[in-house]
Amino acid sequence: MMNLLNKHMRLMTTSAAMALLLAAAPQAFAATPADTLVEGWAIDDIITLDPGEAFEISTAEVTANTYSKLVNLDMNDTSKVVGELAESWTIADDGMTYTFKLKPGLKFASGNPITAEDVAFSFERAVKLDKSPAFLITQFGLTGDNVAEKAKAADESTFVLTVDKAYAPSFVLNVLTSTVASVLDKKVVMEHAKAVTPSDDYKYDTDFGNEFLKTGYAGSGPYKIREWRANEVVVLERNDNYFGEKPALARVIYRHMKESAGQRLALENGDIDVARNLEPGDIDAVSKKDGMAITSAPKGTLYYFSLNQKNPNLAKPEVIEAFKYLVDYDAIGETLIKGIGTIHQTFLPAGQLGALNENPYKLDVAKAKELLAKAGLEKGFTVTMDVRNTQPVTGIAENVQQTMAQAGIKLEIIPGDGKQTLTKYRA
Secondary structure, rough: OOOEEEEEOOOOOEEEEEEEEEEEOOOOOOOOOOEEEEEEEEEOOOOOOOOOOOOHHHHHHHHHHHOOOOOOOOOOOOEEEEOOOOOEEEEEOOOEEEEEEEEOOOOOOOOEOOHHHHHHHHHHHHHHHHHHHHHHHHHHOOOOHHHHHEEEEEEEOOEEEEEOOOOOHHHHHHHOHHHHOOOOHHHHHHHOOOEEEOOOOOOOOOOHHHHHOOOOOOOOOOOOEEOOOOOEEEEEEEEEOOOOOOOOOEEEEEEEHHHHHHHHHHHHOOOEEEEEEOOHHHHHHHOOOOEEEEEEEEEEEEEEEEEOOOOOOOOOOOHHHHHHHOOOOOHHHHHHOOOOOOOOOOOOOOOOOOOOOOOOOOOOOOHHHHHHHHHOOOOOOOEEEEEOOOHHHOOOOOOOOHHHHHOOEEEEEEEEEEHHHHHHOOO
C-alpha cells in the first residue's frame, strides 16, 4: 500500500496558495456579512483541533490563527525566527539550555494570564500525550520521565528548555514554531481533563484534556475556535484578549466544499468570499468575471507519495528510485497544479531551513524499468494507493497511474476523504 497525501508544513513555503475573491459582488448576490469572511475549502482532513495531536493541512491553518507559540517565523522573511509570546531568549554557552522571557501582560482568550507555567505544561502535555507530532519535541531528548525537568518554569515569566545535546539554534527555534509547540491554557485544559486507564491511546492516568480539545479551545491567538462540525464547517471568532494587532474581521467561516465546481458556483452567487480549491480551468474562467480577483501567496504544502516499507516491493531502494522517474512532472506542473503550485522534488518545502531547490528528476520510463529489473521486478507488480478524493490530489494520482503502467506497475487507486486516508496512513 502507498499513499498520496498533501501534507502541510505549517511554517514554510513550497507551493502557491491561490484563491479567488469576490471583490465587489453585484446587488443580486447573496452578500456575506461585512465583518465576516466566508471561505469555501476542502476541510475533510480535519481529525482533531488539539495542537498536541493535530498534524493536518486544514488544521494547521486553523491552529495557526487560534494558538500562539514562544516563537514564530517572520512572515516577511521565513529564514528568520521572531518572538511571539517570547520577548527575548538566550542560549547557554554549551548550546543545550534555551531561556525564554515572556512578554508582559499576556492573556489567553479565557482571560487567564499566560505564564511560564502554561508553557512548561504545554511541552509536558505534548510529550506525554505522545500523538503524531510529538516527535518534533522528543527528538531533543525529552521523554515522559524527564520533561518536567527539561521544560520548566524558572519563574512566572521565564521558561527554560534543556535539550540533550548542542544543536544548531536555528534548528531548535524553527521546530518551536510548529503547531505542537503551541502554548495552551493549563487551567482550561485541566478543568476538562478526564481520568483514564493507561493504554495505547493514553500512557498516563489522564487524557490531558485531549477529548475536550479535539473540538474545544484553550488558546491565545488572534481568533478563537467557536465551532467545528466535521465535514461541514469551522467557525472562528475574534479574540478580544489577543495581545497583538486586533483582527479587522469579527469572524472567519470555513465551509467544507470539496468540489471545484461547487466552490465556483458559490463564489459566483456571493455565498462565499473566497474559493480555496478551484482547479486551473475554473480559475481561468472565474477570474475573467467582473468583481472577481485572484490572490496568491506562498503556502507550505507538499504533495508527496508515501511508500509503506512493510511492503517488500516498496521497501527496495531501486523501486523507490524508479518511482521518482515515473512521475510526469512537466505535465502535472503545466495542467493539474498550474497557478496553484510548482514542482519541488525535495521533502523540505522551499523557504524552510535546509530546503533544496534542485529538481533532478524527470519522466524516464526506460530508466525506471532498468531500476525495477535490478530489483528483480522486471515484470512489474501490483500495488494499491490510498488517495484523498479531492483535487488536485486525485488528478495527480490518475496521471501517475498512467505513467507507472508504462513500466508494468499496476496502480490501484483507493479513494477516501481526508480523515479516512490519513487514518490508514498512520495505522
